[in-house]
Amino acid sequence: MTNFSPQSTTVIAIKDKNTSKWIGFFLFAIILLGAFLRLYDLTDPPLDFHPTRQLRGMIIARDIYYQISPNADPIKRDLANAIARSTGRYEPPILETLVAYTYRAAGNEIWWIARIYNTIFWIITGLALYAIARRVGSDSAGLVAVAYLMILPFAVQASRSFQPDPAMTMWIVLSGYGLLRWSETASGKFVWLAGLCGGMAILTKPVAGYMVGMAALSVVLATLSIRRVWQNMQVWFMALLMLVPSVLFYLFERQGGISSYFSNWTLALSHLLSDPSFYVRWLSFLQGLFGFTPILLGLVGVILASPRLRPILLGWWIGYAIYGLSLPYQMYTHNYYSIQLTPIIALSLTPIAELIIRQIREQSKLWKGFFAAIIVVSLAFMAWLSIAADKAENYRTAPAYWQEIGSKLPAQGRIIALTQDYGYPLMYYGWRKVALWQTSGEKNLADLRGREKDFDSTFTNRIDGMDYFLITAFNQFNSQTALKKTLTEKYPIFAEGNGYLIFDLTHQK
Numbered sequence: 001m002t003n004f005s006p007q008s009t010t011v012i013a014i015k016d017k018n019t020s021k022w023i024g025f026f027l028f029a030i031i032l033l034g035a036f037l038r039l040y041d042l043t044d045p046p047l048d049f050h051p052t053r054q055l056r057g058m059i060i061a062r063d064i065y066y067q068i069s070p071n072a073d074p075i076k077r078d079l080a081n082a083i084a085r086s087t088g089r090y091e092p093p094i095l096e097t098l099v100a101y102t103y104r105a106a107g108n109e110i111w112w113i114a115r116i117y118n119t120i121f122w123i124i125t126g127l128a129l130y131a132i133a134r135r136v137g138s139d140s141a142g143l144v145a146v147a148y149l150m151i152l153p154f155a156v157q158a159s160r161s162f163q164p165d166p167a168m169t170m171w172i173v174l175s176g177y178g179l180l181r182w183s184e185t186a187s188g189k190f191v192w193l194a195g196l197c198g199g200m201a202i203l204t205k206p207v208a209g210y211m212v213g214m215a216a217l218s219v220v221l222a223t224l225s226i227r228r229v230w231q232n233m234q235v236w237f238m239a240l241l242m243l244v245p246s247v248l249f250y251l252f253e254r255q256g257g258i259s260s261y262f263s264n265w266t267l268a269l270s271h272l273l274s275d276p277s278f279y280v281r282w283l284s285f286l287q288g289l290f291g292f293t294p295i296l297l298g299l300v301g302v303i304l305a306s307p308r309l310r311p312i313l314l315g316w317w318i319g320y321a322i323y324g325l326s327l328p329y330q331m332y333t334h335n336y337y338s339i340q341l342t343p344i345i346a347l348s349l350t351p352i353a354e355l356i357i358r359q360i361r362e363q364s365k366l367w368k369g370f371f372a373a374i375i376v377v378s379l380a381f382m383a384w385l386s387i388a389a390d391k392a393e394n395y396r397t398a399p400a401y402w403q404e405i406g407s408k409l410p411a412q413g414r415i416i417a418l419t420q421d422y423g424y425p426l427m428y429y430g431w432r433k434v435a436l437w438q439t440s441g442e443k444n445l446a447d448l449r450g451r452e453k454d455f456d457s458t459f460t461n462r463i464d465g466m467d468y469f470l471i472t473a474f475n476q477f478n479s480q481t482a483l484k485k486t487l488t489e490k491y492p493i494f495a496e497g498n499g500y501l502i503f504d505l506t507h508q509k
Helices: 006-038 052-068 075-086 093-104 115-136 139-151 153-158 165-184 188-204 208-223 226-231 231-251 255-267 270-274 278-292 292-304 310-326 341-348 350-360 367-392 398-408 423-430 440-448 455-463 472-481 482-488
Strands: 417-420 468-471 493-497 500-504
Touching: 006 115, 006 139, 006 153, 006 367, 052 075, 052 093, 052 115, 052 423, 093 115, 115 139, 115 153, 115 165, 115 188, 115 341, 139 153, 139 292, 139 341, 139 367, 153 165, 153 341, 153 367, 165 208, 165 231, 165 310, 188 231, 208 226, 208 231, 208 310, 270 350, 270 367, 278 292, 278 341, 292 310, 292 341, 292 350, 310 341, 341 350, 350 367, 367 472, 398 493, 398 500, 455 482, 472 482
Parallel strands: 417 468
Antiparallel strands: 468 500, 493 500
16 A cells, blocks of 8 residues: 655645646637737628528528617618518527627617637637547647637637527537536436427527437437436436427428428438539538548447546537438538538547547657647647638628629619629628529539429529619530520610629610
């Protein structure tokens, strides 16, 4: 038996205290760096990352702002509402409502407040992930998870954008923490934490249900026997907390929207699952976002994870896989659909990090310093990539461009447009609502769904009742030769300028 003297015990306590201070310093530094990367160039228009998705959020937030502002111009209020209704809604406008009430408090639209909110949500995600990692491993491994989550360039872009996905990811991770603590203590307060946070994740975006549900199922089965699961009231209550809010909203309030979304994006594209190239595209797409090595090491980390951590990781990975199979087209075309994979990979790396850190601790100070230098250079490089990606494009002149086009469009008459990003830039900045002519990408998607049509019938149907045809997407216009030939040969030009062309459909040459 080893006896420790009071002096040796004091030395150990001092070392632990010093180590804790350093861990806290590094955690704060990583969080601060992550916040800086997301708030850098804060007011640059949100056209850098999926502008369609971000502008849609801005359009909805503006509509809510005008509805709750008693002194708003009635004409603009009605127009804001008409534009917002044309975007379609598949989830409750939680972030948009929060932003709109901030607009009202500030007295005007400051759309970039959404970047601040989502940065806060992502910081909370990092802290929750760290809390999970340190309970099942070490503080040092937890820092690795937080660093990956906060500084990965894709995560920086996706988590600063005006969309609900960062908040959804936050609720998923908080629910995972609640599940872990419930599995340790069976305490009722963690039933509430896991259930409410899981319910908020699914309410924010229904696709969160895959990860939340599979993690809950995995943790429950790892904690209780199958017989005890059915008899455990905490499990049933947790499930109710996760499901009831979403059932009330999605089933009763938005049933038509959800059913059409499922029909268009799951059933109509399910044939992609039988094509081996789909899986190659999916993995290649993920490689570009996360790197193949972190994905591979993350899967190995699931195998090496402790019995307390493995059920959560298994549930999240399996949930993500099922989610991807249910929306096959988005999995290799829309990168923000995989934002929730970021904390999954980050936490899965912690068992690997534990092994490496354990070996580094046995090395000399020279090699420890070399290892620290590698980490610092890696973090600096990743941070530089994030800033470089943001500085590569400047969109500050875009609002004036769309405002000019909006002012040039005829005040009377219906307009169809071949334009960028579903016409949302024109709708938001130019305050003009237009019908849309499909782009080449949308035509290819229609072909995948088996809904291809010949040009003549499509053109006749789409321009029926329209007075003007606006062109701003000239690359698309030049590539759609049949459309270009028909418009230029049959219809006169009503107006043209820098970056736009308007044909008069009410007269023929």
